[in-house]
Amino acid sequence: MSDLLRGLNPQQLAAVTLPPQHALILAGAGSGKTRVLTTRLAWLISTNQVDPAGVLAVTFTNKAAKEMLTRLSAMLPINTRGMWIGTFHGLCNRLLRAHYRDAGLPQLFQILDSADQLAAIKRLLKALNIDDEKFPPRELQHFINAQKEQGIRANAVEAWDGYVRQRVELYEAYEQQCQREGVVDFAELLLRSYELLSRNEPLRRHYQSRFRHILVDEFQDTNVLQYRWLKLLAGDGACLFCVGDDDQSIYAFRGADVGNMRDFEREYRVDNVIRLEQNYRSHGNILDAANAVIKNNLSRLGKNLWTEAGAGEPIRVFEAMSDGEEARWMVEEIKALVRDGHSRAEIALLYRSNAQSRILEHTLFSAGLPYRVYGGLRFFERQEIKHALAYLRLIANPDDDTAFARIVNFPPRGIGARSIEQLQDAARAAGSSLHAAIPAVPGKAGATLAAFAALIEKLHEAIELPLPELVEHAIELSALRSHYLTEKEGQDRVANLDELINAASSFTAEEGRVGEEGELAADLASFLSHAALEAGEHQAGEGDDALQLMTVHSAKGLEFNAVFISGLEEGLFPHENGIKEDKGLEEERRLMYVAVTRARQRLYLSFAQTRMLHGQTRYNMPSRFIEEIPAGLVKWLTPKIKVQAPGGRQVHTGVDSYRPTTRAQSGIGFRIGQSVKHAKFGPGVIVNAEGGGNDARVQVNFGKAGMKWLALSVAKLDAA
DNA sequence: ACTCATTAAATTTTT
DNA sequence: TTTAATGAGT
Numbered sequence: 149m150s151d152l153l154r155g156l157n158p159q160q161l162a163a164v165t166l167p168p169q170h171a172l173i174l175a176g177a178g179s180g181k182t183r184v185l186t187t188r189l190a191w192l193i194s195t196n197q198v199d200p201a202g203v204l205a206v207t208f209t210n211k212a213a214k215e216m217l218t219r220l221s222a223m224l225p226i227n228t229r230g231m232w233i234g235t236f237h238g239l240c241n242r243l244l245r246a247h248y249r250d251a252g253l254p255q256l257f258q259i260l261d262s263a264d265q266l267a268a269i270k271r272l273l274k275a276l277n278i279d280d281e282k283f284p285p286r287e288l289q290h291f292i293n294a295q296k297e298q299g300i301r302a303n304a305v306e307a308w309d310g311y312v313r314q315r316v317e318l319y320e321a322y323e324q325q326c327q328r329e330g331v332v333d334f335a336e337l338l339l340r341s342y343e344l345l346s347r348n349e350p351l352r353r354h355y356q357s358r359f360r361h362i363l364v365d366e367f368q369d370t371n372v373l374q375y376r377w378l379k380l381l382a383g384d385g386a387c388l389f390c391v392g393d394d395d396q397s398i399y400a401f402r403g404a405d406v407g408n409m410r411d412f413e414r415e416y417r418v419d420n421v422i423r424l425e426q427n428y429r430s431h432g433n434i435l436d437a438a439n440a441v442i443k444n445n446l447s448r449l450g451k452n453l454w455t456e457a458g459a460g461e462p463i464r465v466f467e468a469m470s471d472g473e474e475a476r477w478m479v480e481e482i483k484a485l486v487r488d489g490h491s492r493a494e495i496a497l498l499y500r501s502n503a504q505s506r507i508l509e510h511t512l513f514s515a516g517l518p519y520r521v522y523g524g525l526r527f528f529e530r531q532e533i534k535h536a537l538a539y540l541r542l543i544a545n546p547d548d549d550t551a552f553a554r555i556v557n558f559p560p561r562g563i564g565a566r567s568i569e570q571l572q573d574a575a576r577a578a579g580s581s582l583h584a585a586i587p588a589v590p591g592k593a594g595a596t597l598a599a600f601a602a603l604i605e606k607l608h609e610a611i612e613l614p615l616p617e618l619v620e621h622a623i624e625l626s627a628l629r630s631h632y633l634t635e636k637e638g639q640d641r642v643a644n645l646d647e648l649i650n651a652a653s654s655f656t657a658e659e660g661r662v663g664e665e666g667e668l669a670a671d672l673a674s675f676l677s678h679a680a681l682e683a684g685e686h687q688a689g690e691g692d693d694a695l696q697l698m699t700v701h702s703a704k705g706l707e708f709n710a711v712f713i714s715g716l717e718e719g720l721f722p723h724e725n726g727i728k729e730d731k732g733l734e735e736e737r738r739l740m741y742v743a744v745t746r747a748r749q750r751l752y753l754s755f756a757q758t759r760m761l762h763g764q765t766r767y768n769m770p771s772r773f774i775e776e777i778p779a780g781l782v783k784w785l786t787p788k789i790k791v792q793a794p795g796g797r798q799v800h801t802g803v804d805s806y807r808p809t810t811r812a813q814s815g816i817g818f819r820i821g822q823s824v825k826h827a828k829f830g831p832g833v834i835v836n837a838e839g840g841g842n843d844a845r846v847q848v849n850f851g852k853a854g855m856k857w858l859a860l861s862v863a864k865l866d867a868a
Numbered sequence: 869a870c871t872c873a874t875t876a877a878a879t880t881t882t883t
Numbered sequence: 884t885t886t887a888a889t890g891a892g893t
Contacts, residue, residue, distance in 0.1 A: 208883075209883080210882085210883085212882085235882080236882095236883075237883045238883085261883080262881085334883050366882085398880075399882075401880065401881080500879070500880075501880070503884085503885090506884080523881090562869085564869060565869090699879090699880065699881090701880050701881065702881085702882090726879080726880090739880080761878090761884085762884060762885085763885080
């Protein structure tokens with residue numbers, strides 16, 4: 149037991165050994181958050197304060213849940229199987245599977261991922277003959293999810309105007325469609341299990357008395373409904389132990405509500421919030437920079453990271469002429485790092501938006517540096533896998549129209565748009581699923597459809613097979629394999645289909661129930677849930693020791709010896725869409741905070757004067773976030789103050805072997821891309837010019853002050 | 869039913 | 884630039 153607590157700092161120890169009470173742990177980046185969470189769990193169990201079955205621990209990602217389980221089993225000789233440790237969605241799924249009748253769901257209900265949900269909405273709009281110009285499917289999806297994430301059903305939405313009312317009707321119709329098809333989307337998993345517990349008192353009491361301790365990871369990312377779910381489950385008896393960092397809340401756009409932290413503190417009278425501020429990850433300069441940046445945010449619970457490690461190296465800042473130059477500089481710098489013995493896998497290239505990865509990839513590829521990009525397609529999201537899964541879903545539930553529509557004509561079997569339209573009309577008229585409406589379609593189309601129905605029927609007969617064989621059977625019988633074999637570039641897809649069979653094998657092995665009679669259908673259902681809830685690894689890159697490329701969002705929770713943050717420009721990072729709303733800017737800043745705190749030893753920041761975006765050259769100002777870092781922590785690799793010499797030549801004083809020495813002149817005394825200064829609008833960059841002589845006008849991006857056209861004969865514009 | 873061409877739109881995304 | 888989604892043509 150004392151082993152368990154060894155090496156914890158005072159705050160960590162206090163958090164881990166807190167007596168049974170509600171607790172809020174403010175855990176800064178790199179402060180040992182996961183360790184505290186798992187040690188708390190182990191300590192509670194090993195001191196017999198709670199039975200393993202009396203604990204519920206919830207995370208956001210499967211990775212985090214798995215990590216917690218692994219660490220826990222390393223600390224304690226207990227069987228973690230059967231413990232309620234998982235993601236919100238995973239636990240809700242478990243709850244709904246166990247009580248599907250009470251929840252009003254079919255036993256083998258299927259889970260729609262975001263793409264499935266969007267497809268279902270499009271199908272709905274088409275069936276209702278609704279103009280998708282007026283109701284863009286994506287927007288509607290967002291609307292529905294936003295309501296659900298606040299726990300609001302269609303009948304409870306406050307419809308201010310006609311437009312909202314129409315969307316509420318569609319929300320309602322969507323709900324009916326899902327119910328008829330026996331499918332639930334991600335948000336529905338949460339909402340449905342919340343409603344299940346809140347309406348079913350015996351059930352609620354059962355779980356409330358079972359769980360004595362509820363531990364929550366990444367609490368700052370919970371949405372309104374998740375917090376209510378936690379409160380409901382905790383009841384009056386359980387202790388809520390919430391760990392989070394308001395400064396790392398970067399998912400507000402997805403419904404996460406940092407306000408939950410304050411609410412929790414208030415509602416549960418948490419009087420001693422424990423702050424984990426000692427950082428074990430980064431050198432001092434990096435932490436100081438992060439602290440300085442985040443200080444500009446007004447709405448914070450307050451926290452200041454410190455470290456026992458030394459100041460370390462300065463933060464290196466590079467100003468490039470163009471995005472291409474920025475990328476080439478990064479390559480040179482990376483090569484130098486690797487020469488100095490850094491492993492490539494310990495170097496991360498971070499960016500605000502995915503579009504920026506292209507030029508980086510291109511440049512790295514040319515330089516022959518191996519890299520791995522996160523954020524691509526994941527295994528269970530691949531087209532061929534989704535197709536195969538759709539067949540499996542139809543085996544489990546023929547009324548799953550989303551699955552049906554996906555594969556009714558894939559591989560192509562002569563069922564065209566016309567036939568499908570007829571079928572949809574028939575289904576609509578009968579109020580039935582597409583599958584059930586097949587007999588109602590007359591003529592040749594009806595016959596082709598009937599053949600498809602026969603295929604489904606035949607597949608269904610195989611439900612008694614063990615899962616891996618069932619998967620293989622479906623892939624064969626559906627002709628998916630033969631279809632991809634004939635395709636030119638189908639080899640990878642066939643390989644993935646084989647991989648799906650493997651996945652089914654290892655899934656059955658891990659679940660540990662090798663085909664008990666009558667459990668086979670349940671096996672299929674849980675495999676399908678697994679596929680929906682754990683989309684699998686992101687696309688794997690080649691090479692073991694590869695550079696890590698990812699967005700700042702996906703870097704959360706990771707750390708690297710050296711980190712490059714590129715594209716630090718106004719409009720990009722902070723992103724222009726985030727600057728518009730005042731809350732948006734604070735979220736952008738938290739994003740910067742997350743990015744900076746990924747670095748252990750070395751941090752590079754870079755920006756470019758010109759950048760190709762959407763096929764057009766853009767001229768951006770340096771990001772305000774660079775200025776927010778105290779100058780003393782920073783080493784500019786390019787001169788910070790540029791001196792404009794006669795003849796348009798760039799004169800500089802610092803170390804700079806990358807900068808070209810000449811630039812094109814426009815002939816009006818200013819050039820596009822030039823930094824200028826205006827008495828009223830402040831510093832800016834010239835992005836466009838027209839006319840000449842007395843009529844010359846230039847367009848200037850003043851960043852904070854916006855974009856202006858200025859006549860040179862009138863405006864007082866100086867070279868900066 | 870499939871291919872080609874045009875058009876519009878374009879952050880971030882744990883489940 | 885690039886992608887996805889439509890429409891025309893084969």
